[in-house]
Amino acid sequence: xxxxxxxxxKAQELDVDPEMPLLWAIRDHLQLTGTxxxxxxxxxxxxxxHIDGQPTRSCVTPVSAAQGRQVTTIEGLATPAGxxxxxxxxxxxxxxxxxxxxxxxxxxxxxxxxxxxxxDADIDSAMAGNICRxxxxxxxxxxxxxxxxxxxxxxxxxx
Amino acid sequence: xYFRHLExxxxxxxxxxxxxxxxxxxxxxxxxxxxxxxxxxxxxGCTPKSQSPAAAAADRLVMxxxxxxxxxxxxxxxxxxxxxxGVWTGLPAxxxxxxxxxxxxxxxxxxxxxxxxxxxxxxxxxxxxxxxSTATAxxxxxxxxxxxxxxxxxxxxxxxxxxxxxxxxxVSEGVLTHAGAGRKATFGELAARAAQEPVPxxxxxxxxxxxxxxxNEKLPRLDGRAKSTGKQQFxxxxxxxxxxTAVVMRPPRFGGKVSTFDATKAKAVPGVVDVVQIPRGVAxxxxxxxxxxxxxxxxxxxxxxxxxxxxxxxxxxxEYRAMAGEKEAVSVVRRGEAEAxxxxxxxRVEGEFEFPYLAHASMEPLTAVCRLAPDKCEVWAGCQFxxxxxxxxxxxVGLKPAQVFINTLAAGGTFGxxxxxxxxxxxxxxxxAKATEGRYPVRLIWTREDxxxxxxxxxxxxxxxxxxxxxxxxxxxxxxxxxxxxxxxTPFAGMIKNGVDPTAVDGSAPEQYDVDHADVSWSRAKxxxxxxWWRSVENTHMAFSKxxxxxxxxxxxxRDPVEFRLSLLGKHPRATGALKLVAxxxxxxxxxxxxxxxxxxxxxxxxxxSVVAQVAEVTVSGDKISIxxxxxxxxxxxxxxxxxxxxxxxSGIGYGLSAALSxxxxxxDGQVDQTNFHQYQVLRINEMPRAIEVYxxxxxxxxxxxxxxxxxxxxxxxANAVRSATGIRxxxxxxxxxxxxxxxxxxxx
Numbered sequence: 001x002x003x004x005x006x007x008x009x010k011a012q013e014l015d016v017d018p019e020m021p022l023l024w025a026i027r028d029h030l031q032l033t034g035t036x037x038x039x040x041x042x043x044x045x046x047x048x049x050h051i052d053g054q055p056t057r058s059c060v061t062p063v064s065a066a067q068g069r070q071v072t073t074i075e076g077l078a079t080p081a082g083x084x085x086x087x088x089x090x091x092x093x094x095x096x097x098x099x100x101x102x103x104x105x106x107x108x109x110x111x112x113x114x115x116x117x118x119x120d121a122d123i124d125s126a127m128a129g130n131i132c133r134x135x136x137x138x139x140x141x142x143x144x145x146x147x148x149x150x151x152x153x154x155x156x157x158x159x
Numbered sequence: 160x161y162f163r164h165l166e167x168x169x170x171x172x173x174x175x176x177x178x179x180x181x182x183x184x185x186x187x188x189x190x191x192x193x194x195x196x197x198x199x200x201x202x203x204g205c206t207p208k209s210q211s212p213a214a215a216a217a218d219r220l221v222m223x224x225x226x227x228x229x230x231x232x233x234x235x236x237x238x239x240x241x242x243x244x245g246v247w248t249g250l251p252a253x254x255x256x257x258x259x260x261x262x263x264x265x266x267x268x269x270x271x272x273x274x275x276x277x278x279x280x281x282x283x284x285x286x287x288x289x290x291x292s293t294a295t296a297x298x299x300x301x302x303x304x305x306x307x308x309x310x311x312x313x314x315x316x317x318x319x320x321x322x323x324x325x326x327x328x329x330v331s332e333g334v335l336t337h338a339g340a341g342r343k344a345t346f347g348e349l350a351a352r353a354a355q356e357p358v359p360x361x362x363x364x365x366x367x368x369x370x371x372x373x374x375n376e377k378l379p380r381l382d383g384r385a386k387s388t389g390k391q392q393f394x395x396x397x398x399x400x401x402x403x404t405a406v407v408m409r410p411p412r413f414g415g416k417v418s419t420f421d422a423t424k425a426k427a428v429p430g431v432v433d434v435v436q437i438p439r440g441v442a443x444x445x446x447x448x449x450x451x452x453x454x455x456x457x458x459x460x461x462x463x464x465x466x467x468x469x470x471x472x473x474x475x476x477x478e479y480r481a482m483a484g485e486k487e488a489v490s491v492v493r494r495g496e497a498e499a500x501x502x503x504x505x506x507r508v509e510g511e512f513e514f515p516y517l518a519h520a521s522m523e524p525l526t527a528v529c530r531l532a533p534d535k536c537e538v539w540a541g542c543q544f545x546x547x548x549x550x551x552x553x554x555x556v557g558l559k560p561a562q563v564f565i566n567t568l569a570a571g572g573t574f575g576x577x578x579x580x581x582x583x584x585x586x587x588x589x590x591x592a593k594a595t596e597g598r599y600p601v602r603l604i605w606t607r608e609d610x611x612x613x614x615x616x617x618x619x620x621x622x623x624x625x626x627x628x629x630x631x632x633x634x635x636x637x638x639x640x641x642x643x644x645x646x647x648x649t650p651f652a653g654m655i656k657n658g659v660d661p662t663a664v665d666g667s668a669p670e671q672y673d674v675d676h677a678d679v680s681w682s683r684a685k686x687x688x689x690x691x692w693w694r695s696v697e698n699t700h701m702a703f704s705k706x707x708x709x710x711x712x713x714x715x716x717x718r719d720p721v722e723f724r725l726s727l728l729g730k731h732p733r734a735t736g737a738l739k740l741v742a743x744x745x746x747x748x749x750x751x752x753x754x755x756x757x758x759x760x761x762x763x764x765x766x767x768x769s770v771v772a773q774v775a776e777v778t779v780s781g782d783k784i785s786i787x788x789x790x791x792x793x794x795x796x797x798x799x800x801x802x803x804x805x806x807x808x809x810s811g812i813g814y815g816l817s818a819a820l821s822x823x824x825x826x827x828d829g830q831v832d833q834t835n836f837h838q839y840q841v842l843r844i845n846e847m848p849r850a851i852e853v854y855x856x857x858x859x860x861x862x863x864x865x866x867x868x869x870x871x872x873x874x875x876x877x878a879n880a881v882r883s884a885t886g887i888r889x890x891x892x893x894x895x896x897x898x899x900x901x902x903x904x905x906x907x908x
Contacts, residue, residue, distance in 0.1 A: 017429070020449040028404070028447035033396035034389020036571070037448070038522055039607040043836035046522060074389030089387035093379060093802055096810055097243030098386025099393060099522040099571025124845035131836065133522050133572050134243045135813020137847035139806070 003063050007032065008076025018064035022056075023047045025063040026073060034074035034102045038131070045130030048103040049073050055110040057129075074102040080154065081112035084147035092143045096134035104130050108144050116155075117148050220312065220354045223276055224305040225254055227313070231333065231347030233258065234266040235302075238277035238287060239294040240543045240577070241269075241382065242521075242570040243810070244866040245803035246294045248380045250302055252800050253295075256372040257306030257365060260346065261333035267381050272545035272565035287545040290578045290692070292767035292864020295799055299862050307362040309353070316352035317344055367797065367859060376801050382569065393571050395526040397539045399600040402528070403432055405591050406451045406604060408458055409440040412467035412829040413614055414687045417441060417460060424457040434458065435594035438555075439583070442591045448604055468687025469829040472619060476513060479621035479684060483639035488680040489658040491640070492669045495676035500635035504627030506715040510708055512624065513891040514700040516824035517617035517693055518610065518839055523571020525584040525605040525613075531556055531597035536563045540585055541570025543577035547650075551582035555589035574814065575692040579615055580649035611839050612831040616824055617693030618643040618663070619686075622704040626668070626712045634712070634727060635676035636668045638704070643690045644683050658683075662692060666701035666871070668709060671734070671765055672727040688826065694814050695867040698766040699874075706762035706875030707890065710882070720761050720879065721747055731765070736856050737772040737792045738763045744854050745774035745790035756780050758884025762872035768863030769795040770856075771808070775848075775876040779884045782896040786816060786848040786877060794856035796863045804865050805853040811869020812851060817842035819874035821893050 003014045007030060014029050021040075026032050026049070035058060038046030042057035049058045050072040077086070085108045088094075095101045104127070111118055111126040118126065123141050132140070220227040226234040235254045241247040251265045270277040270287075278284040280301065281293035310330060317335045318325040321342045329336050336343050372378065385391040410416065420441050422434035430450025435442050441460055445451035470478075482488075501507065527540035529552070536556045542548045545565050553560040570577060588603040595601065605613065620642040627635045644660040646652055654661060659681060669677035693699060713723035721742045728735045741761070742748065751759050756779035763772035776788040791808045798804045821840035825832045833839040878889040887899045 016447075017449065017453075020447075024447055024449040028449070031398055033392070033398070036393075036522070037395065037524065037604070039836050041607070041835050041837065044522070044607075086387045090379065090383045093383055093806060095243075095380070095383055095386035096245070096806060097241075097522065097570060097572040098382065098391050101386050102389040105387060105389075120849060127844045129843075131522065131841055131843060133520060133574070133814070133817075133841065134810045135817075135842060135847060136806070136810070137813060137842075137844040138809050138851050140844060141849075 023058040082109040088143035254306040259330040269567035437590035497678035500676035519576035521572030530600040531592035698871040702871035740792035741772040760879025762876040796860035815873035
């Protein structure tokens, strides 16, 4: 069945089972491999994408449910928050194995889009759905704080 | 450590080891240097030419571990797997240091599977593999030499071109300069000429006091950006033309085998292209992962379970308790007069310790890609054990190991899981390629359920310990250990000496402290659940019982836990140094505000050539343990990349906390009870301490490991902190305060 998906600003038609999770449509059919498979049950967050700006676990979202909406993957992350998060990730050497980090970055970018100055408790609450077996959590917290500062400095500069 | 004992079993007469060759022979054999000479033609036992890191090209300097290209990039050929532990940063740093390169020009790529050239020198050089926290230690001299050699060839080329004495040329940040002649050139500009220079017979290595890159706190990880932007490629991301995706249905109990299967319904699922039997189960091959999974759901298999393990973990633990110290036990350490000393002790503590099976649960579920041709088998995977994987893939497809070409990709975690003697997931993908006759490249993906239920766990273990202090102040220690052997019945069984598997028992108190009377024994349990090394291997349980018992002994003797340990570390200066540093940095000598569930505890443990000491501060609230702060001191010799060392300590602490707080695999009637992260709970960000401080003991010793040694001390440090806060003794993992309280009240009545 033909499904029309808008991913990273580009509309694309796919001939897939409408029940196929968005994750596998993105990875196997659009060959956008930055979004990762971790658990298939929305338990680990490795597959996090944005749908209309909201962080969403693509491994349990049927591809049909994403029709008519804007899907953003790590490859298309271009918001100021997204950019600030990625720069902070690089600055603080956050990644280790790196496999979960696409999902971490997508969750962190969404957090900063809605909360420009999160506390440690806010971060723990927003990021608790993203597992990192390398336990880069201390640096994830620090990097989110750093990204928030960058964003506020930039906003201040424009103000 | 996994293979530190392997060296004893090496057969150097059959395979040349780099250490057996003279340095000159080694460099001559392995240096391509733009002459058209390729590695495979000259080195006996080497894999073919196309497996050399790059085709010989006249415009660049190509050496076994370093390549310098006209675009001024310096690429380090990394023989070790990058699985997060930072070898793609640490190993390039060693080369860059001796080369006087600029960090910006450094690149890294995985070496092909090729021994002895890329063998792990800590494993005797004949096996290429990563493990035992050996990557930096065994590469240290090798890569310093490689960097210095390339530097000398660049200098020689510049001297010739500029007609000046080589000794007058300086090198800094990737630029060669002759001040007198006013000449400058980059590495890239000189690469082609350097390739024509003879390989020097001797090179000087730098004085470590002059290091600028090694030891630099600010070095960015070379893979940091790719891993922050989704661009890092893992095996699961490999896309080959016409590639199909496979999942495997495996027996529900370990040791089961396929009896019959009916693929009718599976084949009717749209997208499914093949259903084939392989030695480990039945594979469903489809055009994408979703179709493969749906196909597997529609598959019917009947299993022959005559040889399957049908016991559950409750029965197993009961058997283990009965086995402890009985006649089958083999002696691990025997020293002094343990029985007499224990009988006449002044202070005495006892404990029974239970440790569950643990899954590694790396974030990238096991994945491998295979493309099979009549005379060639290519594999893409996060290979941790290239030589073994090459052999197992070859056996699966009926080719020679040299016909198997391994592409080692970054691994989305391993923690030991990918280094297994059977190469389970790689053998599976090769078997599927064989069964489908190489009609298409095939990618095998394990689901999370496959991973959690798939075995190769940290072994279930039982310890019974009695520790005591005599009138003379001397310590006596008796320990009974029961668990499976990791290496028995594998090609690594040679590591077993006098009936003792070191991967089951190393790191006991009499090895790590000055204990005068000791009696440690091990009973090998034979269970059909496959087991494997899990980050820090035996130290995960050995450090726990040791550090909890020593702490309780200190308490019984009314001694300070740090002071008591120091009094037993007279013969262990590095442990003394790490413990003193962690005590100082944590403010151990300052009053600690107890009450309201606050407590702090300490632990120290040596593993993989490094010593790590940790102080944990906790808050106990009801049955919940929160870890507020961890202070960590590590002695790992020279810290090549200090920020990576700190990251590995943080990571080891998090991994160890996961096991302490919630990790547990149980079996009922031989079937694994947990399937995914809702049941096999792992540490999340809200459970991670807010503060982790890491301090590195200054050292001029050669580097030792950091990937694993951060894990062992954290669980006992937390258990000791909880006891200091509440009086409750936590002797089993994962910690269960409610159960421990019940135990306490039973004992009290």
